[in-house]
Every structure is written in C-alpha cells, then in structure tokens.
Amino acid sequence: xxxxxxxxxxxxxxxxxxxxxxLIAIFFFLLLFLVPLFTKNAYFLDTLTLAALFAxxxxxxxxxxxxxxxxxxxxxxxxxxxxxxxxLLNIHFGLMPWLTIPIGGMSAVIIGFxxxxxxxxxxxxxxxxxxxxxxxxxxxVIVFFAGLTGGEFGLSGIDHLSESKVVDYYIVFVVMFVxxxxxxxxxxxxxxxxxxxxxxHAIREDEITARKSGINxxxxxxxxFGMSGFFAGIAGSLYAHTIRNAGPSTLELLFSFQAILWxxxxxxxxxxxxxxxxxxxxxxxxxxxxxxxxxxxxxILMALMLIVILLFMPEGLTIWVRDKIEVKCPRCKxxxxxxxxxxRACGAPLHLNKHLN
Amino acid sequence: xxKMIIINGFVLGGMYAILAIGFSLVFGVGxxxxxxHTSFYMLTAFLIYFATSNLGNPPVFLWLLLSVLIVxxxxxxxxxxxxDRVKEHETATLIIGIGLSILIQEVLLLxxxxxxKGIKPFVPGFVAIAGVSITYHQLxxxxxxxxxxxxxxxxxxxxxxxxxxxxxxxxxxxxxLIGINVGRIxxxxxxxxxxxxxxxxxxxxxxxxxxxxxxxxxxxxTLAAIILGGMGSIKGGVIAAFILAFVETTVVFLSPEASxxxxxxxxxxxxxxxxxxxxxxxxxxxxxxxx
Numbered sequence: 001x002x003x004x005x006x007x008x009x010x011x012x013x014x015x016x017x018x019x020x021x022x023l024i025a026i027f028f029f030l031l032l033f034l035v036p037l038f039t040k041n042a043y044f045l046d047t048l049t050l051a052a053l054f055a056x057x058x059x060x061x062x063x064x065x066x067x068x069x070x071x072x073x074x075x076x077x078x079x080x081x082x083x084x085x086x087x088l089l090n091i092h093f094g095l096m097p098w099l100t101i102p103i104g105g106m107s108a109v110i111i112g113f114x115x116x117x118x119x120x121x122x123x124x125x126x127x128x129x130x131x132x133x134x135x136x137x138x139x140x141v142i143v144f145f146a147g148l149t150g151g152e153f154g155l156s157g158i159d160h161l162s163e164s165k166v167v168d169y170y171i172v173f174v175v176m177f178v179x180x181x182x183x184x185x186x187x188x189x190x191x192x193x194x195x196x197x198x199x200x201h202a203i204r205e206d207e208i209t210a211r212k213s214g215i216n217x218x219x220x221x222x223x224x225f226g227m228s229g230f231f232a233g234i235a236g237s238l239y240a241h242t243i244r245n246a247g248p249s250t251l252e253l254l255f256s257f258q259a260i261l262w263x264x265x266x267x268x269x270x271x272x273x274x275x276x277x278x279x280x281x282x283x284x285x286x287x288x289x290x291x292x293x294x295x296x297x298x299x300i301l302m303a304l305m306l307i308v309i310l311l312f313m314p315e316g317l318t319i320w321v322r323d324k325i326e327v328k329c330p331r332c333k334x335x336x337x338x339x340x341x342x343x344r345a346c347g348a349p350l351h352l353n354k355h356l357n
Numbered sequence: 358x359x360k361m362i363i364i365n366g367f368v369l370g371g372m373y374a375i376l377a378i379g380f381s382l383v384f385g386v387g388x389x390x391x392x393x394h395t396s397f398y399m400l401t402a403f404l405i406y407f408a409t410s411n412l413g414n415p416p417v418f419l420w421l422l423l424s425v426l427i428v429x430x431x432x433x434x435x436x437x438x439x440x441d442r443v444k445e446h447e448t449a450t451l452i453i454g455i456g457l458s459i460l461i462q463e464v465l466l467l468x469x470x471x472x473x474k475g476i477k478p479f480v481p482g483f484v485a486i487a488g489v490s491i492t493y494h495q496l497x498x499x500x501x502x503x504x505x506x507x508x509x510x511x512x513x514x515x516x517x518x519x520x521x522x523x524x525x526x527x528x529x530x531x532x533x534l535i536g537i538n539v540g541r542i543x544x545x546x547x548x549x550x551x552x553x554x555x556x557x558x559x560x561x562x563x564x565x566x567x568x569x570x571x572x573x574x575x576x577x578x579t580l581a582a583i584i585l586g587g588m589g590s591i592k593g594g595v596i597a598a599f600i601l602a603f604v605e606t607t608v609v610f611l612s613p614e615a616s617x618x619x620x621x622x623x624x625x626x627x628x629x630x631x632x633x634x635x636x637x638x639x640x641x642x643x644x645x646x647x648x
Contacts, residue, residue, distance in 0.1 A: 133627060140617050
C-alpha cells in the first residue's frame with residue numbers, strides 16, 4: 001500500500017508538478033470546476049458554458065489548421081451543420097440531448113469528409129478558398145429551404161441540456177475536458193503510443209516528402225478533417241442545446257473567423273493556445289455588452305485585435321509565455337522548468353548557451 | 358425577359374469584370390489574395406452616399422473622382438501598413454484581408470447603421486432600346502466599365518509603369534535586378550487595384566442598394582471569377598466575370614426566390630472548376646501550387 005502511495009507521490013512530484021505548464025493547466029481546470037460553488041449568477045455561468053464549448057470549437061480548428069496545415073476558413077460549416085441537425089432531431093423527433101449530441105458530431109464528420117475531398121487535390125490558398133465557400137453555400141441553402149430550417153430566424157425551442165444552469169455547466173465542462181484531452185493526445189507529436197500526431201506534423205511541414213516516406217497522406221488528411229469536424233460538431237450540438245436556438249449566425253463568416261482569432265491569439269498548433277484564447281477573449285468581448293457602446297464596438301475591437309496580433313505577435317500568447325517558463329532538454333527533449341540547471345531525467349545541463357556566452 | 362437578362366448581365370458583368378481585374382492585378386504582381394478588395398468598392402459607394410446626403414449639393418463628378426482617389430490612396434496605405442508586412446505568409450495575408458473587411462464593415466455599420474440605403478441617380482431618365490427601357494445609369498455603367506477595361510489594357514501595354522508592373526508579375530527577382538523598385542510597384546498596383554474597385558463602386562452605387570454587408574457577395578463572385586478564369590490571367594478573369602454575371606442574372610430572373618442561392622451557385626462553380634481543372638480556363642499551372 002505504502003509502495004503504491006510512494007509511486008503516486010513520485011509521479012505527482014516528478015511529472016505533474018515539475019512542469020509549470022501542467023501546473024497551470026491543472027489549476028485552470030480546478031478553478032473552472034469550482035466556479036459554481038462561488039457564484040450561481042446565470043449570466044456568468046452562461047458565459048463560461050459558452051466559452052467552454054467555444055474552446056472545443058477553436059481547438060478543433062487548431063487540429064486541422066495548426067497541426068495538419070489545412071487552413072480551413074469555413075470552420076463554421078461543421079459547427080452550424082451539427083447545430084441544425086441537433087435542432088431538427090430534437091424538435092421533430094423529440095430525441096434527447098445524450099442522443100442528439102453524438103449524432104450532431106457524426107453529421108459534422110460527414111461534412112468534414114465532404115470538405116476534405118477537395119483537400120486531396122488542392123492545398124494552400126486554393127484549399128482555403130474552397131473551404132471558405134462551404135458555409136456560404138450552406139447558409140444560402142438554409143435560407144432557400146426556409147420552411148424546414150426556419151430561414152433567417154433559425155429553429156428555436158430546443159430542449160435544455162438539463163434542468164439547471166449548474167448541471168448544464170458541468171456537462172459542458174466535462175465534455176470540454178474529455179474532448180481537449182483526446183485532441184491533445186491525438187495531435188501530440190512526442191507521444192510514443194499514438195503516432196497520428198507526428199504524421200499530421202509531417203503533412204503540415206512537407207506533404208510530398210511525407211508521402212514519399214510511405215505515409216498515406218490521403219487517409220491522414222481525411223482523418224484530420226473527420227476528427228476536427230467531429231469535435232466542432234460536438235461543440236455545435238452543445239451550443240444548440242445551450243442557447244436553445246440554431247440560426248444562420250452559426251454559419252456566418254464572422255463565426256469562422258472567431259475560431260481563427262482565438263487560436264492565433266492563444267498560439268497555433270498547441271491545443272492549449274485556442275483554449276487560452278477563448279477563455280480570455282470571449283468573456284472580455286461578452287462583458288463589453290454590458291455597456292451600451294460595447295455592443296457596437298466589440299466586432300471592431302475583434303477585427304482590430306486580429307490584425308494587431310497577426311502583425312506583432314504572430315506566435316501567440318501561450319507560446320510566448322511558454323518560452324519564458326519552460327525549457328526543453330537539449331539531450332532527451334524532455335520539458336523542464338526554466339529555473340532548473342540540469343534536466344530532471346537525464347541530468348544534462350539545460351542552459352548550454354549561457355555557458356557558451 | 359431575355360433582353361432584360363442581357364442588359365442586367367452586362368451591367369453586373371461590367372462591375373464584376375472591373376473587380377476581377379483589380380483583384381488579379383494584385384495577385385499577379387504582389388502574390389497577394391486581397392480579401393478586402395470588395396471592401397474598397399463598398400467604401401467608395403458609402404463615400405458617395407455620404408457626400409450626396411450630408412454635403413448638400415457637391416459637384417457630383419468631381420466628388421466621384423475624388424472618392425476614387427481617396428480609396429486608391431487608402432488602398433496604398435493599407436498595403437504599407439498591413440499587407441506588406443505579412444505578404445510572405447499566404448494564410449496571414451488571407452486572414453488579415455478578411456479582418457480588414459470586417460473592420461470596415463463594422464465601422465460603416467457604426468457610422469451609417471444597418472438599413473438599406475439608396476443614392477438618387479445623378480442622371481435621371483431612361484432610353485428605350487428595342488422595347489426595353491434602360492436607365493441612363495445602366496447605360497453609363499456599361500460604358501464606363503468598357504472604358505475602364507480599355508484604360509487598364511492601355512495602362513498595362515503602353516505606359517512605363519504598366520510594363521514595369523508586368524515585369525514584376527513575370528519574375529520578381531529579375532525585375533529587381535534590372536532596376537525596378539519592386540516594393541513601390543507593388544504599392545502602386547495595390548493603389549490602382551483599390552481605385553479600380555472604387556470605380557466599380559461609383560458605377561454601381563446609384564443602381565444598387567447600399568448596406569454594410571454588400572462586400573460579401575461580390576467578393577465571392579470575384580473569387581469564383583478569378584479561379585474560373587485562371588489565377589493571374591486578366592483576360593480569363595474578365596470573361597469569367599461575364600459568364601458568372603449572366604449565370605447569376607439568369608438564375609435571379611428565372612426564379613426570384615433563388616436569389617439567396619446566387620453566391621452558392623458561383624461558389625459551386627468555383628469548387629467544381631478547382632477540382633476538375635485547377636488552372637481555370639486561361640490560367641497557367643504552377644507545379645508547386647498543385648498537388
């Protein structure tokens with residue numbers, strides 16, 4: 001018994017607490033978990049719930065654009081299709097949320113494959129232009145079939161996730177935690193178990209070389225589209241149940257661009273970057289609504305922020321912070337806290353450059 | 358019916374052709390996909406609206422010229438401030454262009470509000486040709502579109518700056534070596550392109566309604582036209598613009614309720630063209646850009 005405790009303690013001290021990034025992540029999730037204990041303000045909880053599901057949405061864009069290099073300018077297509085699927089199933093067939101959400105996710109996977117098909121022939125800006133087209137085509141279709149989809153006003157009257165806001169919050173929180181964990185593990189290039197991550201990185205860096213090294217890039221690109229679509233679809237389904245409405249705003253150009261803004265602000269190809277971006281920017285912009293002027297200015301602010309970030313901080317916030325607090329061991333590539341002089345696993349000196357200077 | 362389609366097709370086609378030329382000039386010379394292109398068009402239209410509604414009774418044609426100039430200079434400014442810094446990175450250019458469009462859209466929304474606005478015609482009246490009444494403005498739109506196309510052609514073929522511009526679009530390095538200031542040519546091209554978008558805005562402002570989201574549809578159709586005609590091919594862009602304009606007017610005339618699908622149809626054409634013939638009708642294949 002004490003042996004097990006010893007190993008757990010060693011693991012916690014040696015792995016979990018040794019890296020500040022992990023510490024911050026644990027602290028962040030703990031804080032989110034405890035929020036409903038301190039406040040039951042409906043508006044506050046709603047904002048956090050939406051932020052949590054937008055975090056899934058932004059991270060799913062990161063899987064596709066950051067890790068695989070397929071810049072998708074129409075990511076709202078996945079989100080919107082899932083939201084509409086959930087709305088139709090829930091309103092016309094009365095399906096419960098635990099059933100509609102996976103189906104919504106799967107519908108987004110199908111859209112992901114359809115959008116992914118052009119990706120097999122195109123790349124770079126050409127692919128971006130095609131992906132830009134899909135949500136615009138879909139919103140045209142939605143207005144055209146106004147009888148089924150509610151046209152401009154969308155479908156409302158969808159069931160709540162649960163009876164109370166607090167339970168809603170916890171459901172979305174748990175789904176977010178699991179989705180982010182899965183996405184992080186699937187795209188982790190240093191993982192010894194799941195090899196998908198390193199292959200996606202290879203496709204981003206040089207697709208032709210990746211193919212020549214025997215990687216079936218077609219399969220993996222479609223996998224990335226499907227995976228990204230699935231998680232965006234989960235986010236869209238949760239959104240439809242939270243806001244109880246699925247309207248054309250879920251397919252807007254601006255909405256696709258919010259995912260990009262959040263991810264670029266937080267840092268691309270990290271998964272924790274988009275999450276940071278969402279949890280900083282979304283509440284900030286949402287609370288601007290309290291002031292009368294804020295309602296009009298917030299999109300101006302958003303666009304300005306996007307431009308400024310692209311010009312002056314193209315790396316993103318989390319990467320900038322990460323380089324300040326963490327350092328990679330030059331020998332075994334293990335992450336260490338920056339104040340350590342030697343690697344915690346292999347003992348190699350960490351700050352070689354200092355000695356050289 | 359068919360006559361109406363032809364007339365509207367020519368009006369729309371002229372506008373799209375001017376937009377497409379400006380767009381492909383910038384793409385050819387600077388390798389920039391300028392997603393804010395149609396925002397310049399919208400900006401000009403709103404400048405004219407501002408002048409006609411707020412400044413009493415300004416000398417109309419002077420103001421038209423002035424607003425095109427303003428937009429051209431603004432375009433150069435945006436190029437220096439934004440696009441020049443990120444143009445090495447294609448995706449960043451794309452995103453910054455859309456960011457700029459959204460910025461302009463929201464500023465206009467804040468200033469003018471979201472409702473539809475019309476500009477009263479500068480030259481009221483119409484003529485009847487073959488039993489169809491055409492307003493002077495539609496006639497003017499077609500004529501000025503044709504004049505602009507000829508003007509751009511002359512600029513590219515006969516003037517020194519046009520030759521420099523074509524040289525840069527053919528080979529940047531060599532153009533630089535023989536003493537062309539590539540950075541300045543890019544900036545001037547951007548200004549010309551913005552001014553062309555401005556001309557499209559001037560032409561269309563009295564015919565269409567103005568609202569802060571009017572940049573989306575022309576942008577989609579310009580993109581579709583550029584891809585259908587072939588990236589970097591000006592002739593292809595013009596022909597594709599007219600094809601798409603006629604498709605659009607035919608669709609709208611045949612079933613008015615399908616007008617929501619205008620953008621969708623153009624985009625579907627674009628996607629099919631990209632998949633079947635990625636180089637477009639007149640384009641050249643760049644090996645490194647295809648897979």
